Amino acid sequence: MMFNNNNITISSKASIGKNVRIGDYTIIFDNVVIEDNVIIAHNCILGEPLNEYYFNPGYKNPSTVIGANSLIRSHTIIYAGNKLEPCIVTGHRVTLRENNFIGNHTVIGTLSDIQGNVIIGNYCKLYTNVHIAAMSRIGNFVSIYPFVVTTNDPYPPSDDLKGVTIKDYTQVGAHSTFLSNTIVGENCLIGVDSVITRNFPDFSLIMGNPAIIKMDIRNYVVLGKGRLYPWMYRFSRGMPWENIGYDAWINKQF
Amino acid sequence: MMFNNNNITISSKASIGKNVRIGDYTIIFDNVVIEDNVIIAHNCILGEPLNEYYFNPGYKNPSTVIGANSLIRSHTIIYAGNKLEPCIVTGHRVTLRENNFIGNHTVIGTLSDIQGNVIIGNYCKLYTNVHIAAMSRIGNFVSIYPFVVTTNDPYPPSDDLKGVTIKDYTQVGAHSTFLSNTIVGENCLIGVDSVITRNFPDFSLIMGNPAIIKMDIRNYVVLGKGRLYPWMYRFSRGMPWENIGYDAWINKQF
Amino acid sequence: MMFNNNNITISSKASIGKNVRIGDYTIIFDNVVIEDNVIIAHNCILGEPLNEYYFNPGYKNPSTVIGANSLIRSHTIIYAGNKLEPCIVTGHRVTLRENNFIGNHTVIGTLSDIQGNVIIGNYCKLYTNVHIAAMSRIGNFVSIYPFVVTTNDPYPPSDDLKGVTIKDYTQVGAHSTFLSNTIVGENCLIGVDSVITRNFPDFSLIMGNPAIIKMDIRNYVVLGKGRLYPWMYRFSRGMPWENIGYDAWINKQF
Numbered sequence: 006m007m008f009n010n011n012n013i014t015i016s017s018k019a020s021i022g023k024n025v026r027i028g029d030y031t032i033i034f035d036n037v038v039i040e041d042n043v044i045i046a047h048n049c050i051l052g053e054p055l056n057e058y059y060f061n062p063g064y065k066n067p068s069t070v071i072g073a074n075s076l077i078r079s080h081t082i083i084y085a086g087n088k089l090e091p092c093i094v095t096g097h098r099v100t101l102r103e104n105n106f107i108g109n110h111t112v113i114g115t116l117s118d119i120q121g122n123v124i125i126g127n128y129c130k131l132y133t134n135v136h137i138a139a140m141s142r143i144g145n146f147v148s149i150y151p152f153v154v155t156t157n158d159p160y161p162p163s164d165d166l167k168g169v170t171i172k173d174y175t176q177v178g179a180h181s182t183f184l185s186n187t188i189v190g191e192n193c194l195i196g197v198d199s200v201i202t203r204n205f206p207d208f209s210l211i212m213g214n215p216a217i218i219k220m221d222i223r224n225y226v227v228l229g230k231g232r233l234y235p236w237m238y239r240f241s242r243g244m245p246w247e248n249i250g251y252d253a254w255i256n257k258q259f
Numbered sequence: 260m261m262f263n264n265n266n267i268t269i270s271s272k273a274s275i276g277k278n279v280r281i282g283d284y285t286i287i288f289d290n291v292v293i294e295d296n297v298i299i300a301h302n303c304i305l306g307e308p309l310n311e312y313y314f315n316p317g318y319k320n321p322s323t324v325i326g327a328n329s330l331i332r333s334h335t336i337i338y339a340g341n342k343l344e345p346c347i348v349t350g351h352r353v354t355l356r357e358n359n360f361i362g363n364h365t366v367i368g369t370l371s372d373i374q375g376n377v378i379i380g381n382y383c384k385l386y387t388n389v390h391i392a393a394m395s396r397i398g399n400f401v402s403i404y405p406f407v408v409t410t411n412d413p414y415p416p417s418d419d420l421k422g423v424t425i426k427d428y429t430q431v432g433a434h435s436t437f438l439s440n441t442i443v444g445e446n447c448l449i450g451v452d453s454v455i456t457r458n459f460p461d462f463s464l465i466m467g468n469p470a471i472i473k474m475d476i477r478n479y480v481v482l483g484k485g486r487l488y489p490w491m492y493r494f495s496r497g498m499p500w501e502n503i504g505y506d507a508w509i510n511k512q513f
Numbered sequence: 514m515m516f517n518n519n520n521i522t523i524s525s526k527a528s529i530g531k532n533v534r535i536g537d538y539t540i541i542f543d544n545v546v547i548e549d550n551v552i553i554a555h556n557c558i559l560g561e562p563l564n565e566y567y568f569n570p571g572y573k574n575p576s577t578v579i580g581a582n583s584l585i586r587s588h589t590i591i592y593a594g595n596k597l598e599p600c601i602v603t604g605h606r607v608t609l610r611e612n613n614f615i616g617n618h619t620v621i622g623t624l625s626d627i628q629g630n631v632i633i634g635n636y637c638k639l640y641t642n643v644h645i646a647a648m649s650r651i652g653n654f655v656s657i658y659p660f661v662v663t664t665n666d667p668y669p670p671s672d673d674l675k676g677v678t679i680k681d682y683t684q685v686g687a688h689s690t691f692l693s694n695t696i697v698g699e700n701c702l703i704g705v706d707s708v709i710t711r712n713f714p715d716f717s718l719i720m721g722n723p724a725i726i727k728m729d730i731r732n733y734v735v736l737g738k739g740r741l742y743p744w745m746y747r748f749s750r751g752m753p754w755e756n757i758g759y760d761a762w763i764n765k766q767f
Contacts, residue, residue: 006268006270006288006289007288007308007312009268011266011268012266012519012520012538014514014517014519014537016514026313029268029286030284030538030556032537032555034514034515035514044313047286047304048284048302048556050555050587053587054515058515059534059552059584076313079304079307079336080334080336080352080588082587082588082605097336097354098352098354098588098606100605100606100623100624115354115372116354116370116372116624118623118624118641118642120641130416133372133374133390134372134388134390134642136641136642136659136660148415148416150410150412150415151390151408151410152390152406152408152660154659154660154687154688154705156658156659156686156687156705158658160735160738160741160742160744161656161658161684161686161702161744162638162656162684162744162748163744163747163748164748164750176415176416178410178415179408179410179436180408180434180436180688182687182688182705182706184705194415197408197410197436197438197454198436198452198454198468198706200705200706213468214468214706214721214722227414230414233414234414236414236415236416236417239417240416240417240418242418260522260524260542260543261542261562261566263522265520265522266520280567283522283540284520284538298567301540301558302538302556330567333558333561333590334588334590334606351590351608352606352608369608369626370608370624370626384670387626387628387644388626388642388644402669402670404664404666404669405644405662405664406644406660406662430669430670432664432669433662433664433690434662434688434690448669451662451664451690451692451708452690452706452708452722467722468722481668484668487668488668490668490669490670490671493671494670494671494672496672
């Protein structure tokens with residue numbers, strides 16, 4: 006009952022792959038490419054025109070790609086110029102501003118807002134209401150929990166904008182905030198409500214306002230559970246090393 | 260002018276009570292029961308199918324109940340499997356994931372996101388953009404102010420998820436964060452931007468990051484106003500003890 | 514392709530200016546005045562009726578004005594009783610509750626929620642997901658960065674609600690929280706994740722939980738950049754002193 010072909014608007018300049026399902030009231034603008042087996046739920050806007058559209062009669066919409074096998078949940082807005090790799094999932098009411106690149110198998114949660122010119126790697130999970138500032142770089146296998154905010158202006162208001170960098174495997178606790186231009190290394194764990202005001206090296210357990218290194222995460226032991234990080238040796242659901250183990254998988258990569 | 264019967268989609272397997280008003284572009288899926296006198300505004304999705312829907316041709320939508328006299332504001336999404344008791348109010352763009360139970364007279368504010376398998380009691384008020392983690396338990400007469408985030412993963416990423424518990428009459432200040440599996444007792448007051456990292460007993464005034472007990476809330480005196488907590492003796496608007504007083508009402512309960 | 518006149522609902526009691534463009538599925542209620550050259554994107558609701566509408570058959574919708582040359586992005590909800598001056602821009606999914614006044618050239622970002630009876634000045638920028646409590650007062654040229662929350666209840670729950678005041682030129686860092694009834698003076702800079710629990714004078718650099726004055730902002734020097742505040746002498750993009758300089762502009766005002 007979700008796919009009734011009721012009030013769907015598709016530009017004649019859009020390209021729709023095989024076995025694509027589209028929910029009611031969804032609008033697909035010029036130069037959007039929907040690859041095969043994509044599901045798009047209700048009320049989505051794909052290829053939302055940039056601001057220039059309203060004022061320039063010669064405006065041409067940049068191309069937008071939704072990778073194969075992706076699931077775009079209802080009320081999501083994806084601006085023109087986004088490139089989504091295959092197997093991406095969005096929650097509801099997601100906003101992707103222009104010119105982001107989103108890696109394969111990444112999940113972007115309900116209400117999250119990716120501000121534009123952002124690169125996000127593969128197999129990331131952004132939970133509800135995550136705010137990624139323009140020009141940020143997120144690695145692979147990164148999880149960002151609800152209500153995390155990254156910023157990009159070092160002395161507001163200015164035009165000297167610089168995004169943040171969060172490297173592979175790092176886990177960012179809910180409600181944390183990042184100052185512009187900060188870099189957090191690989192395999193870090195950031196506690197909830199932390200404020201990241203400087204750079205941190207790989208394998209840091211990070212907490213506080215301003216955040217500091219509490220210890221090397223490899224030394225973090227939970228009673229009765231032992232060492233829990235790096236987490237890839239104990240958690241594999243939905244990851245490419247599911248069923249074979251992280252060591253076997255990583256050895257195949259190189 | 261709100262109810263024009265313009266582009267409303269209702270499953271033949273849904274049940275609509277007497278005197279129900281439904282706004283334009285609203286979609287009601289299989290096995291949704293709308294009780295009498297409910298108002299549903301524009302662009303709502305009720306009984307949103309679970310993820311399995313997209314992949315299992317034999318999928319059967321779990322039942323969803325919207326209790327009598329409820330008001331569901333526009334752009335709200337309620338997944339299949341929710342049970343809403345009578346007289347509930349939602350703001351705009353609320354998301355209720357699957358299998359929540361929401362008690363009577365509870366208000367869930369604009370943009371709030373209830374993550375699934377959550378139990379919320381009666382007469383609660385969740386303000387704007389409150390995020391309740393899956394498997395949490397909220398008592399009765401609890402207020403949760405804007406941008407509060409609860410979490411449920413003690414060492415992310417893991418599958419050892421445990422929600423939070425907030426007991427009757429407790430007030431949770433805006434922008435606070437809860438670690439997974441924490442329990443806050445009855446009649447507590449949590450200051451804004453607190454980080455709840457452990458359990459707290461009844462009647463605690465709680466503040467800070469990490470939050471600590473500042474005092475017994477019954478000893479909290481505001482100059483010129485005297486003792487303000489427990490609050491039920493001085494505030495009754497919309498509460499069942501309105502007009503009769505808390506003592507008279509509580510005595511009638513037992 | 515954005516303006517197809519597809520499923521637009523306009524009350525016969527609304528007034529639409531010259532050269533107004535309206536996106537699909539937008540609904541415009543009684544007594545809304547859209548001035549000339551306004552752009553309204555998809556799925557907006559303008560003049561959303563107040564709560565009384567549902568229960569009072571004699572309800573009359575208060576007037577709502579959208580000033581000339583404004584741009585209202587998709588999924589925005591503007592309640593009846595709002596007065597928007599010319600040249601306002603909203604992001605997506607903005608909610609303006611009843612009876613706000615929004616000054617000219619102000620930008621209100623995606624997901625932001627203005628709670629009602631709020632006055633916001635000219636040339637302000639509210640970024641993503643800013644929450645302004647009812648009865649607050651925001652000056653001119655104020656920037657409020659993502660996920661800032663203002664509150665208005667000093668001892669919740671109560672009916673003794675008082676908004677916050679933020680004066681001209683002040684910059685409010687992301688993820689900050691304001692207690693009810695606090696006043697922040699002109700030309701302040703509030704660091705990210707601050708908690709404003711008391712009043713602050715003009716020209717304060719404010720940080721922390723609870724926030725304190727770090728220094729007079731006029732003494733704040735960044736290595737290699739010199740003094741950066743007041744910011745009006747180094748930043749003018751989109752401001753009325755663009756091209757002429759702040760001194761020349763301010764002298765013309767008086």
